[in-house]
Amino acid sequence: MNLFLETLIGGLLAGTMYSLVAIGFVLIYKASGVFNFAQGSILLFAALTFVTLLEKGLPFVAALAVTIAILILGAIVIERTVLRPLANRSPMTLFMATLGLSYVVEGAAQGIMGAQVHALDLGIEDVPIFLGDVLISQFDLVAATTAVALALILALLFNNTRIGISLRAVADDTRAALSVGINLNRIWQIVWAVAGIVGLVAGMLWGARQGIQFSLSLVVLKALPVLIIGGFTSIGGAIAGGLIVGAAENLAETYVGPYIGGGITPWFPYFLAIAFLYIRPAGLFGERALERV
Helix, strand or coil, X not given: CHHHHHHHHHHHHHHHHHHHHHHXXXXXXXXXXXXXXXXXXXXXXXXXXXXXXXXCCCCHHHHHHHHHHHHHHHHXXXXXXXXXXXXXXXXXXXXXXXXXXXXXXXXXXXXXXXXCCECCCCCCCCCEEEECXXXXXXXXXXXXXXXXXXXXXXXXXXXXXXXXXXHHHHHHCHHHHHHCCCCHHHHHHHHHHHHXXXXXXXXXXXXXXXXXXXXXXXXXXXXXXXXXXXXXXXHHHHHHHHHHHHHHHHHHHHHCXXXXXXXXXXXXXXXXXXXXXXXXXXXXXXXXXXXXX
């Protein structure tokens, strides 16, 4: 029973890391209905910028503030140069634009900050903590707390503020939102900036665990099953999907892996996502599309 609890809790805590990445996708999808393929590259760029500023001698808080300012400026530039000219195009056109944007962002990161691996120390020791007889990781516990706190802040922001109401209006009906005077361009700038900041937090935590390197952008692949299971339009769904994926892959690796040679973790979340597509295509908290004819 202790092994089961340790495996389950470790998976749940690790799943919150996947949720952090997925939240960035949810924010942009809710505002534009487009899957932002560049989110992984933005996560990498944000983490690289932060660690490079630290290595240049800036204090932690100053490096964080400068990185956030750069992300906000980047969101404005992306909105003006990529999104605004393509505002009335199909979702597939916008998706392809974000695909191209991902290569531009990665290329800019490599050209400006180099391709070497950077170590990032956030002052969080990865030491074991005992809860009774159950062993958990202190780092995973801090990461999980950060993910939950960030999700709560975003939920309050988008449910109880004017910006949040505008975002929900744009997500529900873009034309109707425009007709009542909501500035779509401003909403896109805000959402991309917030998604960038969420990516920064995720990149810092992932980077502290495995180093900040260019493979960090591939962490978005872990977000895909989370989004399919939780739903593309719900922050709560991103958290729930991350918990399900983290727990399921840990349990499968521990209890099923030995019988089939191990190595379940990389592919089991996608197997689970395919199963969810059969049962609930919109995800647990996703909104089903209604078509009227």
